[in-house]
Amino acid sequence: MPISGFPEWLPAQRIIEQRVIDRIRSTFELYGFAPLETRSVEPLETLLSKGETSKEVYLLHRLQAEADAKDDDQLGLHFDLTVPFARFVVENAGKLQFPFRRYQIQKVWRGERPQEGRYREFLQADIDVVNRDSLPFHYDTEMPLVIGDALGGLPIPRARILVNNRKVCEGFYRGLGLTDTDQVLRTVDKLDKIGPEKVAALLVETAGATDAQAAACLELAAISAEDGSFVDAVRKLGVSDPLLDEGLDELVRVVETAREHAPGLVAADLKIARGLDYYTGTVYETQLRGYERFGSVCSGGRYDNLASSGKERFPGVGISIGVSRMLGVLFGKQALTVSRSVPTCVLVALPHEDQRAACDRIAGALRRRGIPTEVAPAAAKFGKQIQYADRRGIPYVWFPGEPDTVKDIRSGEQVDADVTAWQPPDADLHPSVSGEPQ
Amino acid sequence: MPISGFPEWLPAQRIIEQRVIDRIRSTFELYGFAPLETRSVEPLETLLSKGETSKEVYLLHRLQAEADAKDDDQLGLHFDLTVPFARFVVENAGKLQFPFRRYQIQKVWRGERPQEGRYREFLQADIDVVNRDSLPFHYDTEMPLVIGDALGGLPIPRARILVNNRKVCEGFYRGLGLTDTDQVLRTVDKLDKIGPEKVAALLVETAGATDAQAAACLELAAISAEDGSFVDAVRKLGVSDPLLDEGLDELVRVVETAREHAPGLVAADLKIARGLDYYTGTVYETQLRGYERFGSVCSGGRYDNLASSGKERFPGVGISIGVSRMLGVLFGKQALTVSRSVPTCVLVALPHEDQRAACDRIAGALRRRGIPTEVAPAAAKFGKQIQYADRRGIPYVWFPGEPDTVKDIRSGEQVDADVTAWQPPDADLHPSVSGEPQ
Structure with a gap:
């Protein structure tokens, strides 16, 4: 019987999925990303130490261990490819060349209750660049171009990559006089789900905002543009803060680089936040045109503090295509077909x-x-x-x-x-x- | 930290692994096998109902379910790709075209204690053909040719595929007067590990054999040949049984077909048994020349009763390349190298x-x-x-x-x-x- 949240494609669909993976992989390789696979499991403490996904982890138990007094150290299936990658980099730093550009196309698992378009087992295709100590910002501008190239070669609706920068939000909230900027960010992140009125009320209730501060946060979140004009729109809100300035400069570079190399691909959208809390700067989400209501099919961002070991730090930036999610949506709409169900000519x-x-x-x-x-x-x-x-x-x-x-x-x-x-x-x-x- | 049994390759090794997978996949597709992936998990009862591997299963538990009164139905990670494939065929029989030829390249997991060359997580590349009701025998002769073609295009030591047929063994044991043929087979399967004296003693002790019967079983197991001459060698042992005749005819067809299309690839070896108990006829194992002591890198066989549902039966034959196992052995001997650690030219x-x-x-x-x-x-x-x-x-x-x-x-x-x-x-x-x- 089918198991909820564990999708299986028929051979014709699998042929399509492989074609999609082949295109993604060959694009990643054209940009010089090296292939990597990490094991499917991580120690539970590695999984729990990052992000807000602890509740979604699948733990492993050996069947024969049930009767034993003592189990293995607790292992869980990875819920994304970024946390295992960060662990791999720290563990193998002496054997890798930095900056290290890698791609990784693997299954991930989340134990959450399945909903429409949410799976418990799904395929992701990630690229990341990490470096020792510090990572030049131009890599943040490269990520959307690679994704635009990979998805642009497929017979799917055009992608639109929405970009924001945590520094813009945090700087703005701080400049407004709000101190619990994480709580503000988490609340604004619910905008699409619960709407502006409820977000405003929550900001007052849980983040110590006045009505005017809550309104300003919502005004910031409403700003979007396909070019650098969003900076003026932010300035008009009358908030100033050094972190805000830094974030705006970075965000302009992402948007303007994309405008030069891939017009129409990228837009600044200041309501994008990303739930996972390891991002520290640029954040990305991606919609397929005509499929906006299905949410992001490709997300990521800059993480300056995810990978570290003692004195060493490996900041990184990456982006992840949700292959199963994207195909599930398109298959559901009969939007992808294949000429035959076997390779045979x-x-x-x-x-x-x-x-x-x-x-x-x-x-x-x-x-x-x-x-x-x-x-x-x-x-x-x-x-x-x-x-x-x-x-x-x-x-x-x-x-x-x-x-x-x-x-x-x-x-x-x-x-x-x-x-x-x-x-x-x-x-x-x-x-x-x-x-x-x- | 590394986790025992969960190997991770460095990028240069992963490039090699991908090249190997690409070659295997493109060969499988040249022979018209359609791609398939099944989910990583199966209900525990599906896993336990097949073969002798129940003790090796990893069960999943949701972390948040620990506190709940009631867990999900028990799910376990699949330990091979044949059992999930058989389940998939029965479940989707109405949507598939038979005979159904598919390949499947995926990770599998076994919770066993790791030893040299044994992993807890590893990659397998399988081909199988199944049909409704009955499956023509010529598919048994095709399997080794596909594998020879796939591996022959790689810069690895030449493969030698050893073939036997359960009907030969069972018919011979029965013709000898032994009744617990399963127990005899399981015991003879230990030949490489414990040697002929101990096997003979065990046959007497656990399978009710006389010394003469035990000696005849060992004589049968000692027979091997690259052509049909093994039939005479078996006949000289003076045992006759209709099932033995049927098995010898089948085994001759596999060996002679390979002799015609791929000389030197295949040999009959009458000690090959395969531990898993779902095989009913042809069985395959594969050695790399010079690496015989590392055991089989590609195994499989005919299974007439694995997939069934009520009145419907889907007999099949398949073979599985142990990609991780093969690469682990070759990497350990520095027998595979790559010109660079990135795709970048x-x-x-x-x-x-x-x-x-x-x-x-x-x-x-x-x-x-x-x-x-x-x-x-x-x-x-x-x-x-x-x-x-x-x-x-x-x-x-x-x-x-x-x-x-x-x-x-x-x-x-x-x-x-x-x-x-x-x-x-x-x-x-x-x-x-x-x-x-x-």
């Missing part, structure tokens, strides 16, 4: 079971030339063998003979063919993935 | 920080032509920027200028270059993986 028909070895040789010759090929399962009537191909979307059936012939079963066209020379059109060689007409 | 040098946008445009132009490119992290002295490339094995450094130039930092050769035309040699475009000289 050619089915070799089997005239008689005693010709299987000869048919296997034909298949071998086609495979050596990179053409995915199967031999028919049994020497049934040719009509039934063609049906085998048709039901899977296999476009060509090869008939051994003198000479061999190959039939495009979509058009019915059948031509003489030589295993050493025949080549399908490029578009037919592999399954092709299409999006809905935008 | 070109580092664009940065003459001054205010030229970053121009350098990003150069990098963008090279990436659009498929050349993995990074821009230097900072406008340090060129010597330091070249060192950045050298430490990672990046072969080329690009210097913006009029005209631009590109330097092969291995040879020192520097030439004029145009971002729209310059192309590295194919061998330099991606990291290249090498094996030890065989």
Whole structure:
């Protein structure tokens, strides 16, 4: 039976997912990110020491340990790829070259109650750059460009990356005279869920804000722009603070760099906060156009204090594509389709079971030339063998003979063919993935 | 800290692992196997109902559930990919086309105490074919050919696939007059670990064998051959049984088909048993030449009764490459190396920080032509920027200028270059993986 929160795709959907992963991975590699995988488990204390997700962790128990007096040290499945990466960097710092650019495409698990579009097991695709001591800011400007490039090559709705900077918010709140800036941030983060009136009331109730301070926080959160004009809008609110200035400078650099290299991709949106509390500067969220209500499909930010060991500190910036979440939404809307449910391009028909070895040789010759090929399962009537191909979307059936012939079963066209020379059109060689007409 | 049994590769090793996975996957697809992933968890009862691995299961508990009165239904991490696949087939039979050929490359987990070469978390790459009601035997002959093709394209020692058939063993034991054939099989399976004397003693002690019967079982287990000659060797032992005949016919077909299509790849070896008890016919194990003592890196077999639902039955045959196990052994012997630890082919040098946008445009132009490119992290002295490339094995450094130039930092050769035309040699475009000289 299906288990709630643990999605499984059918083969056609898995072909689409792999195509998406391939595009993401090849883009990450074009930008020089090195591949990494970390183990699926971390000690519970590593998981609990970061962020607000402690309640979502799955712990492991060995079945045979149930009867034992003493269990292993408590291990839990990782809930993201950033915390394990930070642990890996500290643990292997002597073997890595810094700045260290890595990507990581792996499953993560969260024990929370499943809701629409929320999974307990899902695939994430992360890039991060970390450095010893300090990390140049230009890496914060690079992250959205890589994501725009990766997602831009896919047949999915266009991505819009919304960027903010914690320093802008914290500096602004401090400049307003609010002291519990974390509480303000957490409250403003609920804007989309509970609306401005309730946020204002909560700010007064839980963060010690006056009505005027709460209103100013909401005015800040309402600001967004695709260029540096948001700075003037913030200035007009009349708040000043050195951290606010620093944050605004950084945020302008992200927005303006994106405007130069990828117009229309990035917007400053000052209500973006990100729940996890390890971010210290830039934060990113990403919407697919037309799918805004499904929330962010790609998020991340700058974390200056996540990875540290004694005197060493490894600040980083990263961003994570929620692959399962994104595909779940698009599959739910039938917004991605594939031309066939198998990799096979050619089915070799089997005239008689005693010709299987000869048919296997034909298949071998086609495979050596990179053409995915199967031999028919049994020497049934040719009509039934063609049906085998048709039901899977296999476009060509090869008939051994003198000479061999190959039939495009979509058009019915059948031509003489030589295993050493025949080549399908490029578009037919592999399954092709299409999006809905935008 | 490292956690015993949960291996983590450094980026250079991960590049090798990905290259291995890419080769395996592309081979599986050339043979028309469709991709599939199943969730990582199964209900405990599904895991416990198959095979002898119940003691090795990791159960999941939600951290927040500790305080609750009632936990979720018990879920465990899968210990192989065959049991989840069988469950998936039964559950989705109405949506799949049969015979169903799928591959699956995923992590699996076993809670056992780690030993050398045994992991608690490891990657497997499986192919299986299942059908409704009955599955033609020729699929049993196909499995070793696919594996030979997949592994044969890698710079690793040559694979040797050892094949046996449960029907040969069971029929022989029965023909000898032994009734507890499962117990005989389990005992003979310990041959490599405890040696023939102890196996003979155990057969007498636990399986009701006479000394002569025990000796005959050992004689059978000693038979191996790269062609059909093993049949005569078995016949000389003077045992006859219809199941033995059926098994010998099947085993001959596997060995002779491999002899025709891939000479030297496959041998019949009548001591191969496989511990898991769901196999019903053909069984496979695989050794790498020179690494025989490390055991099997690729195993599987025919299972006629694993997947069933009421009146429906889905017999299958499959084989699984132990990717982590194989790489762990080869990494341990420094038998696989890679030319660099990053995907990057070109580092664009940065003459001054205010030229970053121009350098990003150069990098963008090279990436659009498929050349993995990074821009230097900072406008340090060129010597330091070249060192950045050298430490990672990046072969080329690009210097913006009029005209631009590109330097092969291995040879020192520097030439004029145009971002729209310059192309590295194919061998330099991606990291290249090498094996030890065989």
